[in-house]
Amino acid sequence: MQKYTYITKVNETKVTLTINSATAVVPLYQVFTAGKLIGCLLKETQEQGPIWSGTTAFTQGLALELGDFIRRTDEFSH
Numbered sequence: 557m558q559k560y561t562y563i564t565k566v567n568e569t570k571v572t573l574t575i576n577s578a579t580a581v582v583p584l585y586q587v588f589t590a591g592k593l594i595g596c597l598l599k600e601t602q603e604q605g606p607i608w609s610g611t612t613a614f615t616q617g618l619a620l621e622l623g624d625f626i627r628r629t630d631e632f633s634h
Contacts, residue, residue, distance in 0.1 A: 562625055564618065575622065585626070587615055597622055 558577040563570055575597070576586040583599040595612030597619055608623030610616035 560626055560629055562622060564621070566614075573622070575626065585622075587622070597626075599623065599626075 560575040560577070562573045562575060564573065565571070571589055573594075574588045576588070578585050578599065583601075585597040585599070586593055587595050587597060595610055595615035597615055598609050598611065600607045600609070606623060606627065608619040610619040615622070
């Protein structure tokens with residue numbers, strides 16, 4: 557399983573997020589910090605491109621940023 561590591565600032569504090577790649581039919585990416593699940597990202601494919609959303613307030617706020625990071629990482633690694 558591929559994992560992504562992303563560092564962001566939350567309330568002026570650096571937070572390291574670990575994102576597990578989607579493994580099911582539904583493209584759901586689990587997001588962890590300090591080993592605890594803090595939410596999921598959902599990737600929906602539309603004609604104009606992928607739409608990212610989050611399952612918690614935290615992941616909703618970072619959905620576009622994290623989705624773009626995942627997309628760029630995948631493009632670079634292939």
